[in-house]
Amino acid sequence: MFVEAQLTKSQYDVIRSKAKDRFLSYKKIQEAKKECYPDKKDFKVTETGAEIDLQGLLDHTVTQFGMSTLYAWIRFFECLINLSYKLPLQKWQARGAKNKEIIDIRKHETRQKFKSELGLIIDKPKPGYGSSNNGNTARRFFENAAVSSEITGIDIEVIKRFRTILRAMSSRYTIDLPRFQAYTLESAHLFVEKYSWYCMPPTIHKVLIHGPIIIETALLPIGQLSEEAQEANNKMLKKYREGYSRKISRDKTNEDIINRLLISSDPPITTNLNYKISIMNNNQIKVNVNSNEE
Incomplete structure (x- = not known):
């Protein structure tokens, strides 16, 4: 308007x-x-x-208008974690020293319980990049819905519904849109009914309310558009920088890295070779190559 x-x-x-x-x-x-x-x-x-x-x-x-299945796991996880911190107050914002102290105590207790019961380190910054809230942590949280519900105090039905939605999006199969839309709307209503005082984050709103429309307009099943392949390449990118690039200048380092990436993704090479790359215990790369040519 x-x-x-x-x-x-x-x-x-x-x-x-x-x-x-x-x-x-x-x-x-x-x-x-x-x-x-x-x-x-x-x-x-x-x-x-x-x-x-x-x-x-x-x-x-x-x-704005696409959906990242990988980061959806993380955003849904962070939404529920942040919600659990504020459950004692049941307020969107913690104002005043006393309320902030309550939130800090709740954070510490929640982190300790996840570490002791599930071995998960949550909401901790990592030196040099990001935080401990990654895709693997989020999946472990949702896979252990009963334990996560007990630790956070969040309704287990909400956790299970979010898990089902995320699994459907990541499945790489075509989704039954009418059923998916009905399920996401029911989940949105349940979330608002249980926690009306908590503002739904934009990513959660996008998936629950607009997700079916975005999925319908995608050329491929939404799970096939995940960034998991790109994220998996980060380990190789780091290895290329350490062992396969010149260190005389940043320009030369980046040039060698991009050249190595271009070689590893070249269509004639990728279509004619099947190879398995693994990182050994001694931090060395092992490559097993089987040629398709007779």
């Missing part, structure tokens, strides 16, 4: 003042507008014009 009616901020505030329960605050409108913009590095504005990098715009569009 804000865009279609071409409202100014003051006009929108006047309309909202008459029905605050129906219209979001202008701050929320600003946040939504920012989600429409690509990364700042992808566009350049000067006195004479503006330029937007096409690939950056495409990447931003895919991020």
